[in-house]
Amino acid sequence: MKMRNLNCKNCGSIMIYDVSSMTAHCRFCGTSYVLDHKDTDYYRTFYRQMIDSAAGDEGKKQRNESLWDNADSISFTTTEGQCIELKYLHSYSDKCADVYVTRRNIAFHFRSGMNGKAEHMRRMVSSLDYPSADTRTLSDFFPRVTGAFLLDDDTSLVVINKREEEYPLRLFGKLGGRHIAWIISRLENLCCVLEYNGLVHPEIDVDSVYINPNNHTACLYCNWWSVDQKNMHGLSSSANLTGLRNTAKTLLETEDVTPDTPAALLDFINSSPKIDAYEDFAYWDEMLIKAFGERKFIKMDKEDSDIYGKQDD
Numbered sequence: 407m408k409m410r411n412l413n414c415k416n417c418g419s420i421m422i423y424d425v426s427s428m429t430a431h432c433r434f435c436g437t438s439y440v441l442d443h444k445d446t447d448y449y450r451t452f453y454r455q456m457i458d459s460a461a462g463d464e465g466k467k468q469r470n471e472s473l474w475d476n477a478d479s480i481s482f483t484t485t486e487g488q489c490i491e492l493k494y495l496h497s498y499s500d501k502c503a504d505v506y507v508t509r510r511n512i513a514f515h516f517r518s519g520m521n522g523k524a525e526h527m528r529r530m531v532s533s534l535d536y537p538s539a540d541t542r543t544l545s546d547f548f549p550r551v552t553g554a555f556l557l558d559d560d561t562s563l564v565v566i567n568k569r570e571e572e573y574p575l576r577l578f579g580k581l582g583g584r585h586i587a588w589i590i591s592r593l594e595n596l597c598c599v600l601e602y603n604g605l606v607h608p609e610i611d612v613d614s615v616y617i618n619p620n621n622h623t624a625c626l627y628c629n630w631w632s633v634d635q636k637n638m639h640g641l642s643s644s645a646n647l648t649g650l651r652n653t654a655k656t657l658l659e660t661e662d663v664t665p666d667t668p669a670a671l672l673d674f675i676n677s678s679p680k681i682d683a684y685e686d687f688a689y690w691d692e693m694l695i696k697a698f699g700e701r702k703f704i705k706m707d708k709e710d711s712d713i714y715g716k717q718d719d
C-alpha cells in the first residue's frame with residue numbers, strides 16, 4: 407500500500423487529510439469533505455500501519471530502500487532548461503505552494519503569482535541568528551535553503567533540507583501525553599530562537615512542524631512565507647506560543663485527565679502564553695515536572711513504511 411494523493415473535487419489541488427477525523431481539507435479553496443467509505447478504509451489502514459510498531463532493524467533499511475525506489479516522482483524545468491526530478495512519499499497543497507516531502511528535502515512549488523512569497527520565505531530563513539555558539543546547533547531544527555529555481559512557467563521552486571528520519575507531524579495523528587510533552591519541550595526551545603530574532607511564525611501547527619520520532623527532536627520547517635518581524639502587520643510574539651499550544655491541542659487524544667494526560671499538561675495547553683518565550687519555557691518546565699515527574703525517554707518505534715503508509719509487497 408502506498409500513500410496516495412487526494413485531489414480537491416473543486417479546484418484540483420492536493421488535499422490535506424486528517425486521519426483522526428477522517429476528513430479531507432483543501433487549503434487552496436477551502437473545500438472540506440468527509441472521506442467516502444473506500445477512502446476511509448484506505449486511510450484507516452494507512453493510519454494503522456503508521457501507529458503500529460516497526461519491525462526489527464534487520465529489514466528496516468531494505469524496506470526503506472524499496473519504499474523510496476517506488477516513490478512517486480514529479481519533474482520541473484528551470485528557465486535555463488535544467489530538469490529537476492523529485493521523488494516524494496507525501497505531498498499536499500498549501501495556500502502559496504504545493505509541498506513535496508522527499509527523502510532528504512522538502513520542496514515548495516509556489517503557485518503562479520507567488521514568487522514574492524518564495525523570496526520572502528528565503529529572506530526570513532536566512533535572517534535567523536543564534537545567541538551563542540552552543541545554541542547554534544538549534545539551526546538544525548530550522549530550514550536551510552538548498553536550492554531555489556525560477557521555472558519555465560514563471561513559477562518558482564524552493565527546496566530546503568530535511569533529515570531522512572524527520573516526518574511531518576500531521577502524519578502521526580493523535581499522540582499520547584508523554585510524546586506531546588517532548589514535542590512541547592522542543593517547540594519551546596525553537597520559540598526562544600524566534601523570540602531572540604524578533605520573529606513571529608503565525609502558523610505553528612502540525613503542517614509546519616516535522617519530528618524525528620527516534621531521537622525526539624522537532625523542527626519548524628514550513629509556512630515560512632508567513633513569518634515576519636514582530637510588530638509588522640500587528641504580529642505579536644505571543645502568536646508563537648499560542649501556535650505551540652494549539653499544535654499540542656491538535657495532538658491530544660482526549661481532553662480528559664488520564665494517567666497519560668495529567669492535569670498539569672492540560673493546564674499548560676489551556677494556559678495563556680507568558681510574557682515571552684523564555685518565561686514560557688520556564689513555566690513549561692515547571693508544568694512538565696508537575697505532569698510527569700522526572701524526565702523519562704519513551705521510545706517511539708517508527709520507520710518510513712509506517713509513517714508514509716507504504717510497504718513493499
Ligand SMILES: [Zn+2]
Pocket residue numbers: 414415416417418419432433434435436437
Ligand atoms: Zn480546492
